[in-house]
Amino acid sequence: MTRVHDMGGRYGDGPVVPEPQGIVPFENDWHRRALALTLAAGGLGAWNIDTSRHARECLAPKDYARFSYYEKWIAALADLLVAKGLVTEAELAAGTAEDAPPHPRLFRSEAVTPALAKGSPYVRSGGAPAFAAGDRVRARLPARNALVPGGHTRLPSYAAGQVGTVVLLHGAHVFPDANAHGLGEQPQSLYTVAFGAADLWGAPERAGDEVTLDLWESYLERA
Template sequence: MTRVHDMGGRYGDGEIVPEPQGIVPFEREWHRTALALTIAAGGLGAWNIDGSRHARECLAPKDYARFSYYEKWIAALADLLVAKGLVTEAELAAGSADAAPPHPRLFQAASVAPALAKGSPYARQGGAPAFAVGDRVRARLPARNSFVPGGHTRLPAYAAGHVGTVVLMHGAHVLPDTNAHGLGEHPQPLYTVAFDAAELWGEPERAGDEVTLDLWESYLERA
């Protein structure tokens, strides 16, 4: 099962046009507000980064296709706020809410910069890796969450079933497939795997081109 965001190798979406270097961070002023709202709401602790990614993936395909980058953020944020009981649909429709006591984890302005500088490391202690640099591995087929039907996964469908080579090892990291759904972190070894573009696309733009993906151990099997 794939969602509309899993676009790699799909025909009909048009050419990818890179943004020019030096572009301003926010093309429109409301983009700045969208980022601020997302950070402030995330700071309440009702979900994690994997949950927020899954919320964007679950947007209706017709909306996902027509929304701009920050429109996707705002739409997914609204869904999360309602799902977690922080905002009601009526309040969203009205654009306002009744006064309420401050949330105990309310993000104060002075706390934002230190929090962003600190980041959210997802490296953890974990078991010994099953693969090493140079090993040939096959990405799991199909590319789906094996814990939650239709759930979040970082294994793209275009890589499922294809063979690549482990080129980097990153230690154990939080598994998005469980973390997005409140099932615990379940850290696993994380690898960078290089796939020959011809293996994935059949006709690469240039011979020798590669696609590199960061993949968790449960996504892989020895080829």
């Protein structure tokens, strides 16, 4: 399923304009609050990072195209809160929560810094990798979730069917295509695969340019 966020190599979206170095982390003050709300809601344990990514991908295309970065975060967060029964549509419309006891996993301010410092490692134990550094592999075609129709995947469409070279092995990691949909972590070997920019785009910026992608084992087959 093609999603509006899968923009790599798509014509008509204009050039990528890098932000200047040393900019203020939050352009507007409400961006800071948007991040805080997202962290606080995530700390309730009702979903994982892959679920939240999928929620952003599922925004209506017209909204995804016009929303700024943090507007996408807030819109997807609102959808998740309603879907998980943590907030009602009436509460969102009113901007006020109904009387309810505090959530047992309420994410208090003093817990934020330790939680961010700890991070969320996604390395897991798993079987032996099927590929080694130097192996030539082909990315699965089409680029879709093989478990859930229209589901979340980290395989970009511009790489689907393309041949690249395994350059790094990262061990087994949580498989996002399953984790985003409540199907368990199903860890798989994760690889960094290098693709020739000329193979992907046809006209690279410079001869010899490469694009490297971190891809799960089920995305790949031996070329």
